[in-house]
Amino acid sequence: MTPPSLLVRELIDAIGEEAVVWRPEDLLVYEYDATIDRGQPEAIVLPANTDDVVALMRICNRHDAPITPRGAGTGLSGGALAIRGGVVFGMNRMRRILEIDVENQTARVQPGVVNLDLGTAAAPHGLAYAPDPSSQRACTIGGNVAENAGGPHTLAWGTTTNHVLELVLVTPDGEVQRIGHATRDQPGYDLVGCVVGSEGTVGIVTEALVRLVPAPTSVRTLLAIYDSVREASNAVSAVVASGVVPAALEMIDKTTIAAVEPVLHTGFPLDAEAVLLVEVDGPPSQVAAEGGIVESILRRFEPREIRSATDPEERERLWAGRKGAIGALGQIMPNYYLLDGVVPRTKLPDVLDSVYEIADRYGLPVANMFHAGDGNLHPCLLFDEREPGATERVLEAGGEIMRVCVDAGGAITGEHGVGYEKRDYLPWIFSDDDMAAMQGLRSAFGATENFNPCKIFPAGHGCGEAGGGHAQQTIAKFGPKAFV
Ligand SMILES: Cc1cc2nc3c(=O)[nH]c(=O)nc-3n(C[C@H](O)[C@H](O)[C@H](O)COP(=O)(O)OP(=O)(O)OC[C@H]3O[C@@H](n4cnc5c(N)ncnc54)[C@H](O)[C@@H]3O)c2cc1C
Numbered sequence: 349m350t351p352p353s354l355l356v357r358e359l360i361d362a363i364g365e366e367a368v369v370w371r372p373e374d375l376l377v378y379e380y381d382a383t384i385d386r387g388q389p390e391a392i393v394l395p396a397n398t399d400d401v402v403a404l405m406r407i408c409n410r411h412d413a414p415i416t417p418r419g420a421g422t423g424l425s426g427g428a429l430a431i432r433g434g435v436v437f438g439m440n441r442m443r444r445i446l447e448i449d450v451e452n453q454t455a456r457v458q459p460g461v462v463n464l465d466l467g468t469a470a471a472p473h474g475l476a477y478a479p480d481p482s483s484q485r486a487c488t489i490g491g492n493v494a495e496n497a498g499g500p501h502t503l504a505w506g507t508t509t510n511h512v513l514e515l516v517l518v519t520p521d522g523e524v525q526r527i528g529h530a531t532r533d534q535p536g537y538d539l540v541g542c543v544v545g546s547e548g549t550v551g552i553v554t555e556a557l558v559r560l561v562p563a564p565t566s567v568r569t570l571l572a573i574y575d576s577v578r579e580a581s582n583a584v585s586a587v588v589a590s591g592v593v594p595a596a597l598e599m600i601d602k603t604t605i606a607a608v609e610p611v612l613h614t615g616f617p618l619d620a621e622a623v624l625l626v627e628v629d630g631p632p633s634q635v636a637a638e639g640g641i642v643e644s645i646l647r648r649f650e651p652r653e654i655r656s657a658t659d660p661e662e663r664e665r666l667w668a669g670r671k672g673a674i675g676a677l678g679q680i681m682p683n684y685y686l687l688d689g690v691v692p693r694t695k696l697p698d699v700l701d702s703v704y705e706i707a708d709r710y711g712l713p714v715a716n717m718f719h720a721g722d723g724n725l726h727p728c729l730l731f732d733e734r735e736p737g738a739t740e741r742v743l744e745a746g747g748e749i750m751r752v753c754v755d756a757g758g759a760i761t762g763e764h765g766v767g768y769e770k771r772d773y774l775p776w777i778f779s780d781d782d783m784a785a786m787q788g789l790r791s792a793f794g795a796t797e798n799f800n801p802c803k804i805f806p807a808g809h810g811c812g813e814a815g816g817g818h819a820q821q822t823i824a825k826f827g828p829k830a831f832v
Contacts, residue, residue, distance in 0.1 A: 349371075350372075352370055353370075353390065354411075355390065355391070355407070355408075355411045355413055355435070356368065356370045356390070356391050358407045358411075359391055359393055359404060359407060359435065362400070362403045362404055362407060363393060363394075363395060363396070363400050363403070363404065367393060367394040367395070367396070367400075367441070368391055368392070368393055368394070369391060369392040369393075369394070369438075370390065370391040370392075374392075375388060375389060375390075375391075375392070378392050378418070378421070378430070378436055378438070379429075380421070380429070381418075381421040381422065381423045381424075381426060381427070381428045381429060382421070382422050382423060382424050382483075382686070383423070383424055383425060383426045383429075383767070383768075383769050384683070384685055384733070384739065384742075385426045385429055385431075385768055385769060386429065387416075387426075387429035387430040387431040387432075387433070387768075388430065388433060389416065389430035389433055389434060389435060389436040390413065390430075390433050390434060390435060391435050391436070392418075392435070392436045392437075392438050393435055393436070393437055393438065394438050394440065394441045395437065395439070395441065395442065396441050396442065397442065397554070398516060398518060398524060398554040398555070401437065401518045401552055401554055402518055402522050402523075402524060404435070404437065405437075405518060405520070405521075405522040405552070406522045408434065408435050408798075409520075409521070409522065409798070412798065413433075413434040413435050413798070414430065414432045414433060414434030414435070414798045414799075414800075414801050415434060415435055415437060415520070415552075415798060415799055415800065416428060416429070416430045416431075416434065416435070416436045416437065416548070416800050416801075417436075417437045417439065417490070417494070417548040417552045417553075417800065418436050418437060418438050418439065418491075419439055419440070419459065419460065419487060419488035419489075419490045419491030419492075419494070420440070420462070420483075420486045420487050420488050420491060422481075422483040422486050422487045422491065423491060423495065423764070423765065423767065424686055424688060424764040424765075424767075424769075425495075425547075425688075425761065425764045425765040425766060425767025425768065425769045425770055426767040426768030426769045426803075427494065427495070427547045427548055427765055427767035427768065427800070427803055428491075428548070429767075429768055431768055431801060431802040431803075431811060432801045432802060432811065434798070434801075437552055439458075439459045439460040439488065439490045439552070439554075440460040440488070441460060442458035442459055442460040442554065443458055443460035443461050443462070443465075443488075444457070444458045444461070445457050445458075445461055445465070445466060445469050446458065446555070448469060448470060448473060448475075448560070450473045450475065452530070453475060453559060453560045453561065453562075454513065454530065454557055454558065454559055454560060455469070455470065455477070455557070455558050455560055456555065456556070456557050457489050457555070457556055457558065458489075458554070458555060459488060459489055459490025459491075459493070459552075459553045459554060459555070459556065460488050460489075460490060461488060461489045462484075462485070462486065462487070462488055462489075463477070463479070463480065463481060463483075463484040463485075463487050463488065463489060463492060463497075464484040464485050466489065466558075467480065467484070470560050470563075471563060473560075474562060474563050475560040475561065475562060475563055476560065476561055476562070476563040476564075477511070477558065477560055477561075478501055478502065478505035478506075478510075478511055478559075478561050479492060479497055479498065479499050479501075479502055479505070479507060479508045479511055480499035480500060480501050480502075481497045481498065481499040481763075482499065482500070482670065482671040482673070482674070484499065484671070485671075489556055489558070490552075490553050490556075492508045493508055493512060493515070493543070493544050493553050493556055494544075494545075494546065494547050494548040494553070494765075495508075495545065495547060495763065495764065495765045496508050496509050496544050496545030496763070496765075497763060498719065498722065498724065498762070498763040499719075500596040500598050500625075500627075500667075500670065500671075500719060501595050501596050501627075502719075502722070503593065503594060503595065503596055503597055503719065503721040503722055504593050504594065504595045504596075505561060505595075507763065508544055508545075509541060509544040509545060510559075511558050511559045512528070512540055512544050512556055512557070512558055512559075513528050513529065513530055513532065513540070513557045513558065513559060514526065514527065514528035514529055514530055514540065514556070514557035515527050515528055515540055515543055515553050515555065515556050515557075516553070516554045516555035516556075517543060517550070517551040517552070517553055517554070517793075518551055518552045518554055519550070519551040519793050519794045519795075520550070520551060520793065520794045520795045520796060520798075520799035521794040523794070524554075525551070527539040527540055527543065528540035528557070530557055542789060542793075545765075546790070547765045547766065547767060547800075547803055547804055548800050548803070549790055549795060549799065549800045549803055549804055550789075550790055550793035550795055550799075551793055551794075551795075551799075564595070564629030564630055564635075565630070565631055565632065566629065566630070566631065566632045566635045566658075567595070567627060567628070567629040567635065567658070567663065568627070568628050568629075568635050568639040568656060568657070568658050569625065569626070569627045569656070569657045569658075569662075569663045569666055569667075570624075570625070570626045570627075570628075570639070570642060570643060570646065570654055570655070570656050570657075571615075571616075571623055571624070571625060571654070571655040571656075571657070571666055572623065572624040572626065572646045572651045572653075572654045573616075573617055573620045573623050573651055573652045573653045573654070573655075574620060574621055574622045574623065574624070574649070574650075574651050574652065575620065575621050575650075575652055576621050576622070576650075577601060577621050577622045577697075577700055577704075577716075578697045578700075578701070579649040579650055579651075580599055580621070580622035580623075580624055580649070581599070581622075581696040581697040581700055581720070582649050582697060583624060583645065583646050583648070583649040583651075584597060584599065584624065584693060584696060584720040584721060585693050585694050585696065585697075586645050586648065586649070587626065587642055587645050587646070587721070588693055588721060590641060590642075590645055592628070592638050592641050592642055594626050594627055594628050594638070594642060594721060595627045595628060595629045596625065596626065596627040596719075596721070597624065597625075597626050597627075597719070597720050597721030598624065598625040598626075598670050598717070598718065598719060598720060598721070599622055599623070599624055599625075599716065599717070599718055599720040600616065600622065600623050600624075600625070600669065600670060600673060600716075600717045601621065601622050601715065601716040601717070602619075602620065602621050602622065603680070603713055603714065603715040603716070603730075604673050604676075604677070604715040604716065604717045604728075605617070605618060605620060605623065606618060606679075606680070607673070607676040607677045607678075607679045607680050607715065608669045608672065608673050608676045609669075610679065611672075611676050611679065612665075612668050612669050612672050612676060613665075614665050614666055614668060614669030615655075615665065615666070615669075616669055617652075617653075620652065624646065624720070625666055625667070625670055626642055626646070627663075628642060639656075643656075670717060673715075673717040674686065674717070674728065677715055677728060677730060680713060680715070680730050681713065681730035681731055681732055682732050682733070682734075683730070683731050683732060683733045683738075683739075683742075684715075684728045684729065684730055684731075685728070685729045685731065685742045685743070685746055686726055686727075686728045686764075687725070687726065687727045687728070687729070687746050687749055687750065688724070688725070688726055688760075688761050688762050688763060688764035689724075689725045689727075689749065689750055689752075689753030689754075689758055689759070689760060689761070689762060690722070690723050690724045690725070690753065690758045690759050690761070690762030691723050691725065691753050691756045691757065691758035692723055692756065692757050692758065693720075693721070693722075693723040695723070695756040695757065695758070696720065696723060696725075698756070699725065699752055699753060699756050699758075700716065700725070702749070702752045703716065703725070703727045703749055703752070706745050706748045706749055706752070707727070707729060707745060709745075710729075710741050710742075710744070710745040711741075712729045712730065712731060712741065712742060712745055713729075713730040714727050714728065714729055714730070715727075715728045715730060716728070719762070719763075722762060723758070723762070724762030724763060725753065725762070727749055729742045729745055729746060747773075750770070750773055750776075751776070754773075754776050754777060759777050760773045760774075760776060760777060765804075766803070766804045767803055767804070768802055768803055771802070771803065771804055771805055771806050772806050774804065774805065774806055775806065783805060783806075786804075786805070787805060
């Protein structure tokens with residue numbers, strides 16, 4: 349057996365053998381996240397507190413070893429992958445909810461707290477944590493902060509950035525910074541705003557103070573069943589244009605239904621082209637009024653049927669169909685490539701037409717389930733990576749879909765981040781000056797090329813020529829054009 353390196357021995361001395369993973373067979377499970385890229389670290393460290401993070405970071409810096417923060421590894425842009433090896437900081441042992449302050453409606457948590465666990469802990473106090481990614485059973489608050497995660501219910505409440513008040517951050521040079529404040533609207537720069545959504549490139553979050561919101565006193569969930577994706581998309585635009593802001597507005601298409609229904613038995617009709625899940629919540633009188641308005645708008649677009657659920661079990665079953673959709677796609681094909689684009693909502697019908705056309709042209713099944721109310725598309729291309737050339741075909745089709753989103757006035761990510769996977773697409777939406785300004789901000793936090801290397805920005809030492817992510821093929825086709 350290969351003995352541990354000097355770096356690994358020092359890491360073990362700092363936090364103990366049981367908190368350092370370094371044997372090759374154990375490293376395998378940390379090679380991937382939810383994307384199709386891979387990166388093998390030299391070691392994983394599992395710190396128990398902020399002091400551990402500082403000590404470990406200093407050791408890595410002394411050894412010039414790349415550092416990659418990691419939560420649950422559910423990320424969909426390769427942000428937690430150790431592309432240049434080095435040490436992955438797995439934050440999962442730091443999973444304590446330190447305080448729920450009911451009066452001030454806040455929670456102080458460690459970064460490894462699982463999103464759903466926070467919601468569950470807040471519920472007995474009549475409170476909720478609003479950002480609810482579909483991965484909420486696994487993903488962590490640290491990962492949510494890094495990705496500025498959204499979810500079905502962020503249409504009304506906003507994404508993670510609207511819910512973080514204060515952070516403890518260990519900067520890449522090993523300094524501990526407490527940024528933000530429990531009271532809002534503090535003077536000075538919005539440093540919390542800089543860290544949320546920075547995709548783990550400016551430091552490691554070791555504590556977060558987040559807002560909780562009052563749990564709704566009543567909820568109505570509508571399931572609108574359509575025989576045409578275009579009509580369903582038009583209904584989405586009309587609901588949003590009406591001024592009513594539903595708590596959630598999600599679309600699920602026929603391919604997704606075919607995967608979900610046999611395993612989750614949600615009651616989605618197998619022959620529908622698309623279903624919309626629309627939720628309104630609040631005091632009963634508001635739910636009755638807004639539910640009525642939404643239903644009448646949905647009816648204008650010739651749904652086959654509209655069902656309404658108010659009892660918690662029925663609602664839960666419908667949401668299980670949405671939140672379990674990606675996992676269920678394994679029924680159809682062993683691999684998926686989940687894209688994340690955002691477009692102006694009025695462009696949804698045309699962009700969806702293009703998505704189906706592109707997938708068809710490449711001979712790939714495509715499933716769509718997405719936060720329609722946000723204009724946030726998630727086309728999911730299905731394939732079998734064992735088939736020669738399949739991965740390349742999927743990546744090229746994915747690049748074309750991204751390009752369609754950009755050309756429609758949208759962007760290359762709505763909530764999953766740029767990460768490793770889409771960094772070569774960044775010049776499609778930002779000029780060189782924009783990117784230089786962002787790099788400058790990153791440097792101001794003390795980040796060098798060793799801190800979460802090869803993420804967000806194109807190119808970079810040791811990441812492969814002209815990038816290294818899969819995006820290059822598409823760049824070659826469309827050119828590195830910045831449209832800003
Ligand atoms: C089935 C499925 C459904 C999903 N649905 C949604 C959805 O509805 N909405 C949505 O927004 N996303 C969704 N995602 C994507 C993903 O779950 C989110 O991006 C989530 O926030 C990632 O959290 P994580 O703990 O898994 O982080 P990881 O994947 O481990 O890491 C993600 C990024 O965060 C950084 N990071 C992690 N912890 C820290 C920390 N403590 N300090 C600094 N940086 C850190 C990593 O370096 C990496 O760049 C989905 C993913 C899957 C697989």
